[in-house]
Amino acid sequence: MKNIYTYGGQPAKRNLTVACMQANKAAGIKMTQVSAANLEEAEVLERLGIDMITIADVDIVAVRQAAPTTFVTGSQTMVQYMNEDEALAAAIKCAEQGADAIYTPRGLKTVERLSAEGLCVQGHLGLVPRLSTRVGGLRIIGKTADEAMRLFEDFKRLEDAGAVAAEVECVATEALVEINKKTSLVTHSIGAGSGGDIIFSFMEDICGDVESPPRHAKAWADMLTIRKALSAEREKGLTGFRDAVKDGSFPDKAHSVAMPQQEHEKFCELLDKWSPLHQ
CATH class of the missing domain: 3.20.20.60 (Phosphoenolpyruvate-binding domains)
Structure with missing residues (x-):
């Protein structure tokens, strides 16, 4: 150096x-x-x-x-x-x-x-x-x-x-x-x-x-093939996401967090009873 x-x-x-x-x-x-x-x-x-x-x-x-x-x-x-x-x-x-x-x-x-x-x-x-x-x-x-x-x-x-x-x-x-x-x-x-x-x-x-x-x-590696494979996987992922959202299959229960049923029912009752403070 x-x-x-x-x-x-x-x-x-x-x-x-x-x-x-x-x-x-x-x-x-x-x-x-x-x-x-x-x-x-x-x-x-x-x-x-x-x-x-x-x-x-x-x-x-x-x-x-x-x-x-x-x-x-x-x-x-x-x-x-x-x-x-x-x-x-x-x-x-x-x-x-x-x-x-x-x-x-x-x-x-x-x-x-x-x-x-x-x-x-x-x-x-x-x-x-x-x-x-x-x-x-x-x-x-x-x-x-x-x-x-x-x-x-x-x-x-x-x-x-x-x-x-x-x-x-x-x-x-x-x-x-x-x-x-x-x-x-x-x-x-x-x-x-x-x-x-x-x-x-x-x-x-x-x-x-x-x-x-x-x-x-001269090439000592093959990054192009790998890059094309990555691009194909990206397109596969994006296509799957788009189609699942359009047909309603995503988000599904496995990828969502639900309220306990009792809390959900209570929340709906509260919403039904709600009225604006100032009318």
Whole structure:
């Protein structure tokens, strides 16, 4: 564990720092990163020793509570913040609340703006799904030497903008292997083979909770079948409740509390004798 101060000025302990990741990169030590969407998922990731957690930046408080020592990256979306000022304000808030790095899929100006304030910034290279129309759709990037060279140049531009890391998505394995030797960026591979420093995958893909997973995803569990079974049981229960209420079979005597007969008769007599005090 490393002793640190957060961007918000609070003393804390972390399993990794950026310097640790850079040292692991140099030594060829692979690291793991998984997404978390809530407190429960974050807790199990820390307990099982996943090296890094990536989250939506708005979930930082709950996730940091559940995973107090794991390196956490707060992610911004493409359309969440409209300009560099908004992205910077949100990034500072997220870091103040305990995020160790900020992911942005936006352009180099946003990366420069965030990194200029001392934030650890992660960019996105290779296939950026929300920009896929620019590259002809969802496909592997860097299968040709010329395209791999253009990708390498993107790496160098991201470095120059001040980023410390990059999510590298759907890139030909050999391209990332060679680029990774010549970049200072800590690379997070998702669908880009084993050449990255960090192997990143989404919680739902790992746990088999996706109807049509991407080709690069591998599941080690089958939560989808369980979730479907739970959904079917929920529907069975709700249908039974609805029908029983409609046909009058619920609530029945077994699920009701009755008055003693003598008390019931006495109550009815009192009701019959009752009259308003003021008429």
